[in-house]
């Protein structure tokens with residue numbers, strides 16, 4: 001069958017006449033990126049946003065402002081049609097030193113505690129623990145793929161954060177540490193929940209959680225926590241941006257529906273996940289992106305997808 005006949009039959013099967021004519025949107029026009037105190041946003045390539053943790057003098061330790069701004073930032077990027085993929089990195093010497101211990105102390109040891117322990121516990125859960133969890137989970141829930149580029153130290157809350165990302169890359173100087181037990185905490189904003197599913201070796205995860213020993217980039221790649229290691233930070237960022245740009249060149253419908261379904265499949269049976277996928281695709285296969293992508297493949301041209 002000729003390329004033209006394949007395209008013509010695809011078009012008839014999938015598109016009502018009203019959407020067969022492609023309505024290219026205003027690609028190229030850019031919105032100003034939001035500004036934050038603890039995060040610095042830039043756009044190194046079209047449709048790619050780099051979010052940099054930006055308290056280098058504190059090794060990007062995570063304070064209350066950071067936790068709040070992460071939620072605001074990822075909600076904004078989730079809606080931003082100029083953003084199709086995200087690179088998350090850390091400014092300065094290290095990716096992150098985890099929880100800002102000075103800042104957290106003011107919440108953990110506050111003198112404003114209520115006398116009733118039940119009410120105190122309830123408020124603590126609602127106003128501290130749950131929002132902190134949300135500020136990590138918002139990365140996983142964001143429909144745009146997030147590539148994290150880790151260098152230097154990645155400690156405590158840093159592991160919570162990277163395990164919520166889609167793709168993890170690091171530089172060879174990186175060390176990782178699930179440090180919570182050393183400060184009398186159980187890691188409670190994602191590491192215990194997500195890391196076993198990523199690493200797949202319960203024995204190793206438990207060793208790292210219970211001992212808080214540091215592990216290297218070599219060990220991280222061997223345990224499949226990261227997929228690639230680069231010689232230094234510049235090479236790491238360059239590779240992360242290149243990968244993000246490649247993702248951003250694909251159909252945003254296909255990429256985002258893939259992320260949603262990969263997340264769903266991780267937590268459900270194969271049967272449930274296939275059912276979920278079919279329900280998504282009964283709508284998404286009607287997207288103009290399918291025709292454009294197939295056309296591009298057959299005609300050996302790079303398709304341009306309109307904004308989502």
Ligand SMILES: CC/C=C\C=C\CC(=O)SCCNC(=O)CCNC(=O)[C@H](O)C(C)(C)COP(=O)(O)OP(=O)(O)OC[C@H]1O[C@@H](n2cnc3c(N)ncnc32)[C@H](O)[C@@H]1OP(=O)(O)O
Pocket residue numbers: 057058059061093094096097098099100101102103128129132153155156157158179180183185188189
């Ligand atoms: C609901 C709870 C939610 C989340 C819970 C998460 C739990 C955790 O994250 S546990 C882990 C807590 N983090 C740490 O214990 C790490 C402590 N820091 C370090 O080990 C080191 O700083 C380093 C990350 C290995 C980096 O070393 P280096 O490059 O030599 O820098 P330093 O000179 O040590 O630090 C520079 C500067 O930053 C301050 N700082 C570092 N980490 C933190 C931190 N976690 N909180 C607050 N401040 C931090 C450090 O004190 C230095 O400040 P100066 O004023 O310049 O001395």
